Amino acid sequence: MGEPFRVGLTRDFLNAEGRIGWGDIGLAALDEAEGVEWDFLPDAGTGEIPPGAVAGYDALLVLLPRVTAETLRGADRLRLVARFGVGYDNVDVAACTEAGVVVTITPDGVRGPVAVSALTMLLAVAHKVRQKDALVRTGRWHDKLDHMGVGPAGKTLGLVGWGNIGREVTRLCAPLGMRQLAADPYADAAAATAAGVGLVDLDTLLAESDFVVVTCALTPETHHLLDAVRIARMKPAAYLVNVARGPIVDQKALTAALAERAIAGAALDVFETEPPDPADPLLALDNVLLAPHAIAWTDELALGNGRSAIAAVLDVAAGRAPAHPVNPAALDHPRFRSMRKAAH
Known part of the structure; x- marks a missing residue:
C-alpha cells in the first residue's frame, strides 16, 4: 500500500475550545476516503504559513492564512491549495502555478x-x-x-x-x-x-x-x-x-x-x-x-464551501483535475501531471 495522501487544514478553522467553529464542513468525506489522512497545520494566525509547515502535505485546505512563495519552499509534495471561499487574495497564485500547485475556490x-x-x-x-x-x-x-x-x-x-x-x-x-x-x-x-x-x-x-x-x-x-x-x-x-x-x-x-x-x-x-x-x-x-466579513457565515455556507473544497482534495487524491481552478495552467505542469499518473 502506498503512502497516504496527506491534507493539512489551517488552524483558524478552530475556535477557542479547539472545535471547528464553522460546524459541519463535510470532513466526514475525508475520514471515509481510503488512503487519505488529514490534520491541522501549526497556527499561523492570519499571517503567512511559514516554510516547512506544509512539508509532507499533498493538499491544503485554507481559510485566512497566506500562502506565499516562501510557504512553498521545500513543499515538494504539495499539489493543491483548496481555498475555503471564492476570494484568493491570500494566495500567491503565480508562485503556485510555477510550482505546479493548483489553486481552487468554492463558487458553488x-x-x-x-x-x-x-x-x-x-x-x-x-x-x-x-x-x-x-x-x-x-x-x-x-x-x-x-x-x-x-x-x-x-x-x-x-x-x-x-x-x-x-x-x-x-x-x-x-x-x-x-x-x-x-x-x-x-x-x-x-x-x-x-x-x-x-x-x-x-x-x-x-x-x-x-x-x-x-x-x-x-x-x-x-x-x-x-x-x-x-x-x-x-x-x-x-x-x-x-x-x-x-x-x-x-x-x-x-x-x-x-x-x-x-x-x-x-x-x-x-x-x-x-x-x-x-x-x-x-x-x-x-x-x-x-459586519465583520462574516454576514454570510451560516451553516449553509460552511457545509457548501467545505464540500466543494473537499471534493477538490479528493479529485486530486484520485488523480483527477479538480473543479474551479483559478490557475488551470498548473494542471499541465510536469509535477502535477506526474502526480496524476502516479495516482492512476
Missing part, C-alpha cells in the same frame, strides 16, 4: 449564502434596522417617525459585477419588483436580457440606482473602482452595499460621502483593512451598517 458553496447576505444587508439598511433597534434600547420608541425606511418595490438595483453571486442576487430580488441594472464587461448579454437585467456602464448604473450592490472580484482593475468621483455620481437617497472585497471601494471617500450625507447610507461586510482600526471615523457614523 458561496453563491446562495453570499447573495442572501447581500439582500439581508440591503433590506436591513433600507429599513433602518440598526436605528430602530437603538430606539427600543434607548427608550426613544416614539421617535420612530424620524426613521422612515425605503421599500424596494419600484426602485432600481444596480449590481457592480454580474457573475456567480450577482446573478443569484438578481434571482433572489426578482419578486421584489425592482428594476435591475448591472455593470460588468464580462457579463453574458443574452443571459442578462433573459433575466431582465439591463447591462449599462458603471457611471450610468451609479447615477440611476437606488441600491448599489458590489459583487465583483477584487483585481488590479477593480481596486478603488468606486472612488470619490464615482461615489459622487450616486443619488443622494441611494445606498451602497459591499459584500465583495473592501478595496473595491475607496473607504476614505465613502466615509466622507456618508458623513456629509451625500448618499443615504451604506452596509459593509468588508473593509480596506480588516479588522478596521477602532478609531476609524467610519465606525462612528450612524448611517452605515457594519
Whole structure:
C-alpha cells in the first residue's frame, strides 16, 4: 500500500475550545476516503504559513492564512491549495502555478449564502434596522417617525459585477419588483436580457440606482473602482452595499460621502483593512451598517464551501483535475501531471 495522501487544514478553522467553529464542513468525506489522512497545520494566525509547515502535505485546505512563495519552499509534495471561499487574495497564485500547485475556490458553496447576505444587508439598511433597534434600547420608541425606511418595490438595483453571486442576487430580488441594472464587461448579454437585467456602464448604473450592490472580484482593475468621483455620481437617497472585497471601494471617500450625507447610507461586510482600526471615523457614523466579513457565515455556507473544497482534495487524491481552478495552467505542469499518473 502506498503512502497516504496527506491534507493539512489551517488552524483558524478552530475556535477557542479547539472545535471547528464553522460546524459541519463535510470532513466526514475525508475520514471515509481510503488512503487519505488529514490534520491541522501549526497556527499561523492570519499571517503567512511559514516554510516547512506544509512539508509532507499533498493538499491544503485554507481559510485566512497566506500562502506565499516562501510557504512553498521545500513543499515538494504539495499539489493543491483548496481555498475555503471564492476570494484568493491570500494566495500567491503565480508562485503556485510555477510550482505546479493548483489553486481552487468554492463558487458553488458561496453563491446562495453570499447573495442572501447581500439582500439581508440591503433590506436591513433600507429599513433602518440598526436605528430602530437603538430606539427600543434607548427608550426613544416614539421617535420612530424620524426613521422612515425605503421599500424596494419600484426602485432600481444596480449590481457592480454580474457573475456567480450577482446573478443569484438578481434571482433572489426578482419578486421584489425592482428594476435591475448591472455593470460588468464580462457579463453574458443574452443571459442578462433573459433575466431582465439591463447591462449599462458603471457611471450610468451609479447615477440611476437606488441600491448599489458590489459583487465583483477584487483585481488590479477593480481596486478603488468606486472612488470619490464615482461615489459622487450616486443619488443622494441611494445606498451602497459591499459584500465583495473592501478595496473595491475607496473607504476614505465613502466615509466622507456618508458623513456629509451625500448618499443615504451604506452596509459593509468588508473593509480596506480588516479588522478596521477602532478609531476609524467610519465606525462612528450612524448611517452605515457594519459586519465583520462574516454576514454570510451560516451553516449553509460552511457545509457548501467545505464540500466543494473537499471534493477538490479528493479529485486530486484520485488523480483527477479538480473543479474551479483559478490557475488551470498548473494542471499541465510536469509535477502535477506526474502526480496524476502516479495516482492512476
